[in-house]
Amino acid sequence: MTMKTSVKKPVNDHRILKESVNRLYENLANRLVINLIAASVLVFGFFDGNPLIVKQYWFGAMCLLIGFQLADFTYWRNAHTKDSFSIVQALTRFRVGAWTMATAYATYSVIIFNSMPLIEFATLVIIFASLSSGTTAMFASDKILSSSYCVILLLPISTMGAFSEQTSHNILSILGFVFAFVMCTMGIRTSNFTKNAIATKFQNIDLLEDKDRMLGMMKNQSKQIIKANQELESKVEERSREIYKMANIDPLTGLLNRSAFLKLLNDKIEQASVAKEGFAILFIDLDGFKAINDINGHRVGDEVLSLTSKRMQSVIEIEHKICRWGGDEFVVLIDDIDQTLAVSLGNDLIFTISTPIQIGLNILGIGATVGISMYPRHAHSADELIELADDAMYRQKQTEKSKVLAYSEALRIERAHAQNLQAGLATALQKQQLTLAFQPVVDKVNKDIQYLEALMRWRFDGTAIETAQFIKVAENFGHIHAIGKWAIHESIEHALKWQEVNDIKLALNISSVQFLQSNFTAIIKHALETTGLSPNCICLEIQEDVLRADTKKIKATISDLKHLGVELCIDNFGMSDVGISKLYMLNFDHIKINTRHTKDNAEFINSLIKTTIFIAKKANKKVTLKNIETLEQAEYYEKLNCDYLQGHYYASPEPSSEETYRLKN
Numbered sequence: 001m002t003m004k005t006s007v008k009k010p011v012n013d014h015r016i017l018k019e020s021v022n023r024l025y026e027n028l029a030n031r032l033v034i035n036l037i038a039a040s041v042l043v044f045g046f047f048d049g050n051p052l053i054v055k056q057y058w059f060g061a062m063c064l065l066i067g068f069q070l071a072d073f074t075y076w077r078n079a080h081t082k083d084s085f086s087i088v089q090a091l092t093r094f095r096v097g098a099w100t101m102a103t104a105y106a107t108y109s110v111i112i113f114n115s116m117p118l119i120e121f122a123t124l125v126i127i128f129a130s131l132s133s134g135t136t137a138m139f140a141s142d143k144i145l146s147s148s149y150c151v152i153l154l155l156p157i158s159t160m161g162a163f164s165e166q167t168s169h170n171i172l173s174i175l176g177f178v179f180a181f182v183m184c185t186m187g188i189r190t191s192n193f194t195k196n197a198i199a200t201k202f203q204n205i206d207l208l209e210d211k212d213r214m215l216g217m218m219k220n221q222s223k224q225i226i227k228a229n230q231e232l233e234s235k236v237e238e239r240s241r242e243i244y245k246m247a248n249i250d251p252l253t254g255l256l257n258r259s260a261f262l263k264l265l266n267d268k269i270e271q272a273s274v275a276k277e278g279f280a281i282l283f284i285d286l287d288g289f290k291a292i293n294d295i296n297g298h299r300v301g302d303e304v305l306s307l308t309s310k311r312m313q314s315v316i317e318i319e320h321k322i323c324r325w326g327g328d329e330f331v332v333l334i335d336d337i338d339q340t341l342a343v344s345l346g347n348d349l350i351f352t353i354s355t356p357i358q359i360g361l362n363i364l365g366i367g368a369t370v371g372i373s374m375y376p377r378h379a380h381s382a383d384e385l386i387e388l389a390d391d392a393m394y395r396q397k398q399t400e401k402s403k404v405l406a407y408s409e410a411l412r413i414e415r416a417h418a419q420n421l422q423a424g425l426a427t428a429l430q431k432q433q434l435t436l437a438f439q440p441v442v443d444k445v446n447k448d449i450q451y452l453e454a455l456m457r458w459r460f461d462g463t464a465i466e467t468a469q470f471i472k473v474a475e476n477f478g479h480i481h482a483i484g485k486w487a488i489h490e491s492i493e494h495a496l497k498w499q500e501v502n503d504i505k506l507a508l509n510i511s512s513v514q515f516l517q518s519n520f521t522a523i524i525k526h527a528l529e530t531t532g533l534s535p536n537c538i539c540l541e542i543q544e545d546v547l548r549a550d551t552k553k554i555k556a557t558i559s560d561l562k563h564l565g566v567e568l569c570i571d572n573f574g575m576s577d578v579g580i581s582k583l584y585m586l587n588f589d590h591i592k593i594n595t596r597h598t599k600d601n602a603e604f605i606n607s608l609i610k611t612t613i614f615i616a617k618k619a620n621k622k623v624t625l626k627n628i629e630t631l632e633q634a635e636y637y638e639k640l641n642c643d644y645l646q647g648h649y650y651a652s653p654e655p656s657s658e659e660t661y662r663l664k665n
Contacts, residue, residue, distance in 0.1 A: 014087070015202055016195065016198050016199055016202070017087050017088075017091070018087045019141070019198045019201075019202075020091075020141035020142055020194075020195070020198060021080075021087050021090050021091050021094065021141075021142075022080060023141040023194075024091075024094050024138070024139065024141055024142060024145075025073060025076045025077075025080070025090070025094065027138040028069065028072075028073045028076075028094070029070075029073055030138075031134075031135065031138055032066050032069055032070055032073070034131070034134065035062070035066060035101060035131075036062075036063070036066055038127050038130075038131060039059055039062040039063075039066075040059070041123075041127065042055075042108065042123075042124065042127065043055040043056065043058065043059040045120075045123070046116075046117070046119075046120040046123070054111060054112065055108075055112070058104070058107075058108050058111070061104065062101075062104055065097070065100060065101055065104060066101075068097065069097045069101075072093050072094070072097060076090060091142070094142075094145075095142070095144065095145055098135075098139070098145055098149055099145075099148070099149070099152060102149050102152040102153045103152060105128065105131070105153055106152055106153060106155070106156040106157065107156075109124055109128070109156055109157040109160065110156050110157070110160060113157070113160045118166070118168050118169070121161070121168075121169060121172065122168075122172060124157060125154075125157060125158075125161075125172050125175070125176055128153045128154050128157060128176070129154065129176070129179050129183075131153060132149065132150035132153050132154060132179065132180070132183045133183060135149050135150070136149075136150065136183050136186055136190060139191075141191070141194050141195070141198070142191065143188060143191035143192070143195070146188065146190060146191045147184045147188050147191070148184075150179075150180050150183035150184055151180055151184055153180075154176045154177075154179060154180035154183075155176075155177075155180055157173075157176060158172075158173040158174075158176030158177045158180065159173070160173070161173030161176065162174070162177075207232065210232065211232050214232065247259070247260070248260035250323075250324040252302055252305055252306060252324070253305060253306055253309035253324050254309065255309050255313075255322045255323055255324045255330070256321075256322065256323040256324070257323065257324065258323065258324075258325055258326060260323070261323030261325075261331060261333075262382055262383075264321070264333065265281075265333060265382040265385070265386075266382050268333060268335075269375065269380070269381070269382060272375060272376070273376075273380075277335075277336055278336070278337075278338070278374060278375055278376060278377070279333060279334060279335050279336065279337065279374075279375050280333075280334045280337050280339070280342035280345075280372055280373070280374055280375075281331065281332070281333060281334075281372065281373045281374075281375070281385045281386060281388075281389045282331065282332040282334065282342065282345070282346055282349070282370055282371070282372055282389065283325075283329070283330075283331055283370065283371040283372075283373075283386065283389035283390045283392070283393045284312075284329065284330040284331070284332065284349065284353075284368050284369075284370050284393070285328065285329050285368065285369050285370075285393050285394075285397065286308065286328040286329075286353070286366055286367070286368050287366065287367035287368060287369055287397075287401045287402055288365060288366050288367055289301065289304065289305075289328040289366060290328070290548050292304055292364055292366065294551060294582075296359075296362065296364070300359055300362070300364075303359050304357055304359070304364060304366060305324075305328065307357055308353055308366070309322070309324065309330070311352045311353055311355070312330065312332070312349060312352070312353065314352065315345070315348050315349050315352050316332055316334075316349075321333045321334070321335075325386075331386060331389070332349075339372065339374055339377075339406050342372050342374070342406065343372060343404050343406055346370035346372060346404035347404055349368060349370060350367065350368045350369075350370060350402055350403070350404065353366065353367065353368040354366065354367045354368065354402065367401060367402040368402060369393055369396050369397045369401050369402055369403060369404075370393060370396075370403075370404040370405070371388075371389045371390060371391065371392030371393025371394070371395070371396060371404075371405055371406075371407070372389055372392060372404065372405070372406040372407065373385045373386075373388040373389040373392065373406075373407045374406070374407070378407050388407045388411075389407065391407065391411060391415060392405045392406060392407045392408075392411060393405070395411060395414070418473050418476070421460065421465065421469070421470055421473045422473050422476075422477040422479070424460045424461070425458075425470060425473060425474055425477070425479045425483070426479065428458060428460070428483070429482060429483065429486055433458055433459055433460065434456060434457070434458050434483065434486065434487075435456075435457045435458075435655060436454050436455065436456060436457065436487065436490055436491060436494065436655075437454075437455045437457055437653035437654055437655050438452040438453065438454055438455070438494070438653060438654055439452070439453050439455060439646065439651060439652065439653040439654075440452055440453075440646070440650060440651040441453060441507060441624055441626075441644050441645070441646045442644060442645050442646070442650050442651075443643070443644060444638055444642055444643060444644060444645055447650070449504050450504065450505065450644055451504065451505045451506070451507040451539060451644070452495075452498070452504055452505075452506060452507065453507035453508075453509070453541070453646070453653075454487065454490075454491040454494070454506065454507065454508050454509065455467060455509070455653050456471070456483075456487055456509070457655075458470050471511060474511075475511055475512075475513045480511050480513050480514055481513075481514060481517065484510070484511055484514040485523060487508070487509075488508060488523065488524065488527050489527050489530075489531070491506055491508050492506065492527055492528070492531045492533050492538070493531065494506075495533055495537060495538070496531060496532070496533055499533070499537060503537070505536075505537050505538065505539050505567070506533075506537060506538045506539065507539045507541055507569070508538060508539065508540055508541065509541050509543075509571065510540050510541060510542050510543070511543065512542070512543045512545050512546040512549075515542050515543075515546050515557065516546065516549055516553070516557075520557060521557060521560040521561055521564070524540070524561065524564065524566065525564055528564070534565075535564050535565035535566045536565050536566070536567070538566050538567065539566070539567040539568070539569050539589075539590065540561065540566055540567070540568055540569065541569045541570075541571040541592065542568065542569065542570055542571060542588075543570075543571050543572060544570050544571065544572050544573055544574075547570075547582045547586070551582065551585065551586075554586060555585075555586065555587075558586055558587050558588070559587070562587055567589045567590060568587070568588045568589055568590065569588065569589065569590035569591065569592055569624075570588050570590070570591045570592065571592045572592065572593075572594050573591040573592060573593055573612065573616070574591075574593060574608060574609075574612040583615065583616065583619050583621070588621065589621065589622060590621060590622040590623075590624065591612075591616050591621050591622070591623055591624070592623075592624040592625075592626055592646075593609055593612055593613070593623065593624070593625050593626070593642075594626055594627055595609060595625050595626065595627050595628060595633065595637060595647075596627040606636070609625070609637075609640070610640065613640055613641055613642060614641075617641060622643045622644070623641075623642040623643050623644070624642065624643065624644040624645070624646055625637045625640070625642050625644070625645055625646070626645075626646040626647060627646070627647050628645055628646065628647030628648075628649045628650065629647055629648050629649055630649060631649065633647075633649065634647075634649050634650075
């Protein structure tokens with residue numbers, strides 16, 4: 001059981017003020033007695049040379065002032081514990097009383113200065129200095145009074161003495177000035193110390209109250225009491241825990257973060273290598289989370305991630321072996337388990353995660369795809385184990401989501417092949433291995449060619465590599481930018497040649513990675529400006545998966561491209577769960593639907609195509625149906641409400657756009 005411990009809180013200013021005022025009043029009675037004695041000594045201690053009547057009037061005024069302050073003291077003693085008692089007003093009354101008394105003393109010294117003998121002047125300075133010294137401690141809880149009282153008391157008499165013609169007066173006045181300065185400084189320091197002491201007092205009270213409250217809550221739990229005492233009494237340990245949490249725990253889910261998990265995994269590898277033990281790594285990617293986050297917002301997305309992490313903990317049980325790898329990806333380390341049980345556990349995770357989530361009035365559906373790697377069968381390092389599990393997850397996601405796939409020899413061969421292709425792509429442009437072929441897109445009604453789609457071809461080690469395969473490798477290994485830029489310029493050069501004899505548009509495939517480049521619009525603009533091709537002669541075909549990216553960024557790029565005047569098309573529309581949801585949000589002109597299907601799912605695919613066409617037409621988008629291979633397909637799809645058709649039935653891709661294209665009968 002984890003308890004929330006209190007930390008040192010700032011003390012309420014009202015409590016400090018109340019304590020400060022109470023301390024002032026607690027000393028008031030003693031101070032009034034001292035002032036009565038001091039006034040009596042000043043008035044009745046010296047008679048020679050002084051106007052007695054003035055002293056008597058002054059003494060009467062002092063007694064009256066002392067009486068007022070005594071009445072204020074009596075009121076404070078009877079009323080200060082009541083809720084209606086005003087601390088601010090009490091402080092004001094006290095300050096006014098103290099300043100008035102100090103002013104009365106100062107006035108007395110000024111009035112009788114010229115008639116005072118030296119002994120009376122010296123006595124007056126000593127009494128004022130004593131009063132200043134005493135009140136510095138009595139007024140310690142109020143910096144303003146503590147620093148100002150001595151100045152009001154000593155400054156007038158010291159000033160009078162400074163201008164006196166008597167040397168003794170001058171010396172005593174200098175001492176008065178020095179003493180006033182010292183008392184003022186001490187008053188400020190003493191006040192600061194007292195205020196800090198009062199604040200510390202209340203902080204200690206708060207800590208003790210928190211401690212007592214926690215001990216009461218944990219009366220029957222001895223282990224928790226010990227832990228609570230340690231958390232409360234040891235700030236060093238508390239800070240260490242906070243630092244650990246900040247460095248190792250994901251704040252949203254409470255799971256280990258990436259760096260902490262990698263350290264755990266490396267330690268586990270060292271232990272397992274000595275003990276000759278095995279373990280499994282599960283790489284989990286949530287299905288459909290991106291759509292939930294985009295449609296419902298980040299707050300709902302965060303709630304989904306938090307709840308999903310709790311669901312995983314209910315299956316795994318040991319939370320410290322679960323990591324939030326990043327975004328909607330999680331990694332799990334499972335001790336002492338074989339591959340069969342790891343796959344079974346992966347299926348349990350998928351089942352638990354896939355339970356519909358209700359947030360507010362919304363019921364949200366989410367899934368998970370899991371990839372597995374085994375130590376030591378598949379790899380011996382932390383990075384490679386996670387990478388292989390990620391590869392297995394990604395491969396499974398391409399085939400069918402919400403399933404489990406363990407890394408295998410087939411995946412290893414596929415991975416090695418991808419690495420081989422990556423090495424070849426690094427020099428493919430230099431060796432001029434990349435070429436272009438062009439396939440017509442025809443008008444549904446008259447079968448006239450409206451577009452020529454540029455398709456990239458690559459022969460590597462004498463073998464033709466599938467376009468989708470090497471494009472994916474190029475995206476994963478960072479070659480897509482150079483290859484894509486080459487394809488743009490090369491295609492436009494071909495388009496310039498056929499534009500001399502007809503107005504067929506160039507349809508140019510753009511990788512999602514390339515489209516999301518910050519300078520993509522600048523690349524297109526530069527290509528058009530350097531070649532002279534009109535922007536309205538080009539249609540950029542963007543893969544539908546780009547719609548998973550940040551909508552704000554996509555809108556900005558689309559706006560810039562539309563401003564250039566190019567046409568925009570979503571390729572393979574309807575293949576994911578985000579295309580239709582964003583169709584109305586984004587300013588595309590055209591969608592292209594893949595008609596490829598098997599005999600088993602033909603009816604479903606055709607129904608889906610009809611629905612997608614209906615939605616696209618409602619959004620005023622042009623529609624192209626592609627991959628039409630047979631007469632039967634052509635007769636069926638030509639009856640649908642589309643605009644353009646494409647496929648081997650009408651024309652195959654040709655290696656040069658300058659050749660004459662001929663439609664099949």
